[in-house]
Amino acid sequence: METLNSSANKTFPREPANFDEVSMHQSMLFSDSLKDLKNLRKQLYSAAEYFELSYSNDEQKDIVVDTLKEYAIKALVNTVDHLGSVTYKVSDILDEKVDEVSGTELHIACIEQRLKTCQNYIDNEGLSQQSLVIHTPKYHKRYILPVGETADGGNLTKLKYQGCSLDDQDDWNQFRNAVRATIRETPPPTAGKGFSPSPSPRLFQQYGKFSFSGTTPKKELDRRTVSPHRFPLLRTASLASRPTTPKSSRPTTPNKSRPTTPNPSNGRRYAAEPRKSASMRLHVDSINIKDPEQHSSKSKRLLKSLLSRRKSKKDETLYTYIDEY
Amino acid sequence: MARAGGITNAVNVGIAVQADWENREFISHISINVRKLFDFLVQFEATTKSKLATLNEKLDILERRLELLEIQVSTATANPALFNV
Numbered sequence: 001m002e003t004l005n006s007s008a009n010k011t012f013p014r015e016p017a018n019f020d021e022v023s024m025h026q027s028m029l030f031s032d033s034l035k036d037l038k039n040l041r042k043q044l045y046s047a048a049e050y051f052e053l054s055y056s057n058d059e060q061k062d063i064v065v066d067t068l069k070e071y072a073i074k075a076l077v078n079t080v081d082h083l084g085s086v087t088y089k090v091s092d093i094l095d096e097k098v099d100e101v102s103g104t105e106l107h108i109a110c111i112e113q114r115l116k117t118c119q120n121y122i123d124n125e126g127l128s129q130q131s132l133v134i135h136t137p138k139y140h141k142r143y144i145l146p147v148g149e150t151a152d153g154g155n156l157t158k159l160k161y162q163g164c165s166l167d168d169q170d171d172w173n174q175f176r177n178a179v180r181a182t183i184r185e186t187p188p189p190t191a192g193k194g195f196s197p198s199p200s201p202r203l204f205q206q207y208g209k210f211s212f213s214g215t216t217p218k219k220e221l222d223r224r225t226v227s228p229h230r231f232p233l234l235r236t237a238s239l240a241s242r243p244t245t246p247k248s249s250r251p252t253t254p255n256k257s258r259p260t261t262p263n264p265s266n267g268r269r270y271a272a273e274p275r276k277s278a279s280m281r282l283h284v285d286s287i288n289i290k291d292p293e294q295h296s297s298k299s300k301r302l303l304k305s306l307l308s309r310r311k312s313k314k315d316e317t318l319y320t321y322i323d324e325y
Numbered sequence: 326m327a328r329a330g331g332i333t334n335a336v337n338v339g340i341a342v343q344a345d346w347e348n349r350e351f352i353s354h355i356s357i358n359v360r361k362l363f364d365f366l367v368q369f370e371a372t373t374k375s376k377l378a379t380l381n382e383k384l385d386i387l388e389r390r391l392e393l394l395e396i397q398v399s400t401a402t403a404n405p406a407l408f409n410v
Binding site for chain 1: 351355366372380386387391
């Protein structure tokens with residue numbers, strides 16, 4: 001009887017200060033309750049023996065039976081209390097551990113996510129670097145014009161050099177020197193000899209050898225080296241230069257460097273181009289011959305009309321001459 | 326006297342039988358409660374075992390994931406060129 005009530009009448013120690021002391025106190029209570037549950041079997045067996053002896057020896061059996069009943073009830077209640085507290089503590093500890101494990105899972109998932117992010121970043125960086133290393137030029141070197149030597153050609157050159165890796169000045173200097181050397185080597189055909197409407201086979205050879213037909217004087221050649229349309233090419237450079245070159249200026253400045261692109265696959269096209277340039281040159285030559293005479297006669301007529309304007313003050317004739325001019 | 330003694334004996338037997346029935350009822354109540362307690366303990370054992378099994382499984386998974394992470398981190402630290410990309 002006394003041993004059964006000993007666990008219930010225990011005096012609790014003072015209140016703990018920090019978390020470690022609280023946990024230690026709880027663990028001590030838990031271990032004490034477990035010990036009491038283990039000792040409950042022995043206590044019940046000893047109580048049963050005691051009541052059996054007292055019931056057989058004592059004459060007042062009713063009192064022994066009543067005492068036995070009370071003891072059994074108290075023992076059952078204490079057992080339920082002990083088991084309830086123990087199971088509550090066990091389930092509480094299990095829940096705490098499950099919460100800790102779920103928190104650890106979250107931490108590990110976060111670490112894995114960060115690791116995946118780092119791996120994706122590294123993969124993207126590697127891909128970008130590889131894509132920068134493998135740089136395929138859009139156009140071939142010979143189809144690209146030099147960097148803007150004129151103010152007008154600045155934008156054009158920017159357009160032409162997009163996606164190209166030909167910023168090296170040495171290559172352009174070599175290219176320029178080679179072109180100049182070819183210009184010096186090839187004798188300029190004179191305009192007096194004239195061109196037949198059908199080009200000669202020698203002319204084809206000259207065009208195939210990347211030569212220029214130098215009808216213009218050397219000063220004009222030097223001036224034209226400045227222009228961005230110095231070597232307008234058929235396939236690529238014309239994409240950028242065609243819309244900018246006005247069509248009206250073509251007859252006056254014949255495009256002599258067109259056949260300079262040595263491309264044997266476009267033989268038919270080159271066969272048609274020299275005819276066009278030759279006929280244009282004839283037309284220009286005839287214009288150049290006739291121009292001084294017409295210009296002098298028109299200027300004389302304009303002067304006469306101006307003089308007659310003072311006398312007659314009628315501007316109709318003047319307007320007509322101006323319109324004609 | 327004999328009739329009176331027989332009546333008192335019958336009354337005593339009735340009281341004894343009633344007390345016996347009361348004792349039996351008490352014992353049955355105690356046994357029922359003990360059985361409920363046993364059922365509770367069995368159920369508690371089952372739930373605790375299932376919780377412990379779930380916890381053990383989670384801990385195993387966490388242990389494997391941590392091992393994988395440790396291997397990845399050790400590989401990355403062993404090859405510092407990976408960080409110079």
